[in-house]
Amino acid sequence: MERRTFLRTGLALGAASVGGGIGLLPELARAVPRRSADTLRLSSNENPLGLAPAARRAVIDGISEANRYPDEARDEMVEALARLNGVARENIVLGCGSTEVLQMAVQALATPDARLVLAEPTYEDVPWYCEPFTYRLERVPLDARFAHDVGRMQERAESAGSRALVYVCNPNNPTGTLTPSAEIDAWIESALEHVYFLVDEAYFEYCKDPGYWSCVKWIAQRPNVIVTRTFSKIFGMAGMRLGYALAHPETTALLRRYIGRVNANYLALVAGLASLRDPELIPRGCDANARGMRILYDCLDELEVEYLPSHTNFVMHRIRGDLRTYRQRMSEHGVRVGRPFPPMLDHSRVSIGLPEEMEQFADVLRTFRRNGWI
Template sequence: MIRASLSRRQFTTTLGAGLGAALVEGPFGARRAEAGRPSTRPGNTPADAVLLNSNENPYGPAASALDAITKSESVAARYPDAAEARLTEAIARLHGVAADRVVLGCGSGEVLQMADMAFLGPGKKVVVAEPTFEAVLGYARVTKAEPVKVPLTADFRHDLPRMAAACDAGTGLVYVCNPNNPTGTIVTKDELAFFLERVPRTVSILVDEAYHHFVDDPHYASAFEWIDKAPNVVVVRTFSKVYGMAGMRLGYAVSSKENAEALRAHAAWSNANAAVLAAALASLAESDHVPRQRSINREIRDWLCRELERDGRRYIPSHANFLMVDVGGDVQPLIDSFRERRILVGRKFPSLPNWLRVSMGTKPEMQAFVDGLRAIAPARAARAS
């Protein structure tokens, strides 16, 4: 391997020069920048860079999960079948379903790919909001399915009535990202119920709840409410966000037994490694990790909103661990200026060209972001739009 022949210093220098490339779109364009691959991984990023670009959890895994990762060295030599079964059962118990309705993925990204492979193909349509998390469209391109993009409402939420109306006999999949990435907005329980009734049963409904744990709004509901009543619903979750394990790669789907089988047909064998299986099991057993992370996120998000309001800046109220700010003009030069300051923020979303997406970091990181914003885009300029 080339890496093995480089010293650590050479490696860092070589890849440090690639920091700009991290924000250049690759074959999956947005997806690469979104996930920060390959150039925003720790080895590729200046050690002092502030990473507010991929909606990760800056606090990392729960202590017990870290401990489980360390201890997993004792099973590193063995295939992790038993651990996979244990975690699958734990997820099934958590959601009150049979284990054969749970499908693990190497990150929820792999689950999205499985869904595209299972439910799409040439001549099929995939209905999505615009903008939303792009991975589903990226993988759909490979299947040669036709994308149908439905713009968000004026308040930046999924337009579910229009999305339902766009679903017909030729639709294989409709994707609902709730909360939505990049806007952080939600659809309510009632809106989702109305939508699920209207979408034909022949259409698979993929509800991506990557940011579910950060939502406090009482009008919101997880699609798990309908998982038994609507056999076409597939709910997707991840350990990358609230559980702080984006680098460990684990996500899952829960659906009907038939849809789980259809998804599993496109999964790689042993797609979850022993360390992440052990860490996920430990995370689920921790009763206070999720509430603690949710409250930390809420506190920092509220603080950021107050700072933005002090400046008179417009932002989209968010239910997730990121937020969009109106910068009053093309966001790209701002993204570049932040990068010069070693602060990585979200990429430009072409349908929201004046909006900057920033992930929640620690308090000092968010202070650095606010200071940077005030220096790069003084509040009056931002207000002028």
């Protein structure tokens, strides 16, 4: 029996022992802890559809090559991403998820008197990556639209002559809200030389608002703009860790000085390549997300619960009482919801699951209403 045939057979035999999916070799399946099928995992903005069928097949086929370093697959991925985004290979840097690329940028741009300017609340990994360095954190509350307060952020970034790294997560996590791209463009166009922009577009594929577009157009001429993307969300690969940055060649060369040299694993790369070749993947994911979102919106409207309209795969809604108590009660009802996001401790972030999962969540919300908990 050929090695690849043997591996496929072993993987298929392992499927029954883990309850679906692509399956595992039997001896590996015994070592994998099983997750409760009764728990709704609506806490981490994961794609409930999981890996695309073509990506699953690519992982199975790729196991026979997983003992080899991923140089060729890395090159193929860089080429594919360059074509997808209409840029050159030199504009791409791979990462273990976009979080590693965010970390590279924070490290690469650190200076003794640098500032990090960011919204509050926003995705918290970037300020966390600052901790070994001497960045001065400048947190600017979201404005009345729950958008980035671009004017105040600009004041903070340009008020001193030292380097400023501006982190813009757009659409924003955890609020799901949008900052109009024209406002960001206007600032980039007029920005002083010491101001760098780290633009996190993790939820780019979900946003259909006509006032939103990518900042990738700036990288050809502006070394001070870095755009990050991820395979964790619409591509359903959060556990496989694959992301990338788009930037001017001068900037990507700087980022690569802080890279884990062979930082994208082979199976993630072949899964990512297969996903990029699937023309129905993004429409399929967006459709499932929209249906789940509609179920949630209808329930929140029915219960007259205030929420922020979202451009992502999650929703921030208001709660009654203590957030820790709310999360504990959700857990007791078999639901995991998002972590706290100060200062919005009177809100809870819930990720969009499959439509049937959102129906279950809606029933839990109705139970909470009957108990006076929401």
